[in-house]
Amino acid sequence: MILTSRMNAGALRPGDAVPGEAAVCAEFGVSRITARRALNELAAMGRVVRERGKGTRVIPFDHAPAPMTASLDGLLENVGHMGRTTTVQVLDFRYLPATADVAETLELQIGATVQRAVRVRALRGAPMSYLVTVVPEDIGRRIEGQDLSQTPLLLLLEDAGVPVASATQTISATVADPEVARALSVPAGSPLIEVNRLVRDEDNRAVEMIRVLYQPELYRFEISMRRVTADAGRTWQSVAPDRLRSL
Known part of the structure; x- marks a missing residue:
């Protein structure tokens, strides 16, 4: 709001x-x-x-959590930090046929079985994000029985031997639909930050797709930049913040 x-x-x-x-x-x-x-x-x-x-x-409000800050280039580091400082509730977990959109993103046949999980992550008790993760069935079976409320899915995949190598993500703005609004305890139509990410392994296989909707007052992205000289002249170059590298 x-x-x-x-x-x-x-x-x-x-x-x-x-x-x-x-x-x-x-x-x-x-x-x-x-x-x-x-x-x-x-x-x-x-x-x-x-x-x-x-x-x-x-009126004074002493319990509002400070927003979590994450770098745009520290994907794995951000996931680990988030797993240590937040709590998760699993709302839904099932295997189901891939829709056309999911199949296209994960490069599967339409109708292929995938594992889909829906979770809400909270920062000091305040709902911060709504997460939907989808992985191919064989990848999902590797982590079957693991507690998604305790460990981020990406770390579970690595622990299960999935060689995560790269990821692409887009960041945009959206609004909360009724289902998401209920999960995040906000009015429907509230503004949200939307992050869509596709993770690939060392063979360039798509192994995870994730959509995360963040409450903007509880989560923000940060990028550190350094002024450098390049062939085209003076420009900006992104650098990893030391405080995030050390987490």
């Missing part, structure tokens, strides 16, 4: 007035019912107090 992000960022501080229902309707183009529900949810979360005749005010 945008108002939550403003509070987490300090744009709205304890004691500040929060836009009322009419102002929320005007700013975000929503109905009065939606605006009232959003403000009531903030009150239920302990972020604001609503008083008749006095409006809505921000």
